[in-house]
Amino acid sequence: MPTSLTPPPRDDETECGNCGAYVYQGLMKCPNCGVYLVDPVDPEPEERPRVRPKSKLSLAIEAAMRKIRGEPHIAEELFTGAMREAVLFDDLLRKVGGDRSAVERLIEYERGQNPNATRLTCLQNAVRRWEQENR
Ligand SMILES: [Zn+2]
Known part of the structure; x- marks a missing residue:
């Protein structure tokens, strides 16, 4: 007899390998601990914002800021x-x-x-x- 009160995962749930929480199967990440439930095909999206080239707007803002600071x-x-x-x-x-x-x-x-x-x-x-x- 299992002593745990935790019910087994339902058909549409999967158990997180990291924290043991039952997670809806469609989810990519465990909402409890944040670990990836499936191997991410492309981990890049989270990296991209840092390497993304600056937009024209941010360049314009930078240029304006330099002008304000007197550094054209x-x-x-x-x-x-x-x-x-x-x-x-x-x-x-x-x-x-x-x-x-x-x-x-x-x-x-x-x-x-x-x-x-x-x-x-x-x-x-x-x-x-x-x-x-x-x-
Ligand atoms: Zn987890």
């Missing part, structure tokens, strides 16, 4: 600035029909209007002016 990430700033310049240059180049010297003239014109402006600002102003004049 120089390389990143230069990179995004150069990217935006290239995009605006291509945009303007398309507008003027592929004439690079025309784009440079437009940039020089904007620089004449605002000598302290960066090339990026000149490009932005040139695009804006072109759009105003060619609606």
Whole structure:
């Protein structure tokens, strides 16, 4: 005669090999002790959050935090600035029909209007002016 008062596991239950608790068979982990009841096929999911590449949002937040702390990430700033310049240059180049010297003239014109402006600002102003004049 068994002396234990614990009833045997039901058909849909299994006994945890670690703590002995009766666990519903569909469960991956023992809710009592947390041990895996089946060999995990891929233990990675719990590891992933730590190695997952940072999202654009978290990168943006980091960049904003660096700005607040006065630590701009120089390389990143230069990179995004150069990217935006290239995009605006291509945009303007398309507008003027592929004439690079025309784009440079437009940039020089904007620089004449605002000598302290960066090339990026000149490009932005040139695009804006072109759009105003060619609606
Ligand atoms: Zn257990």
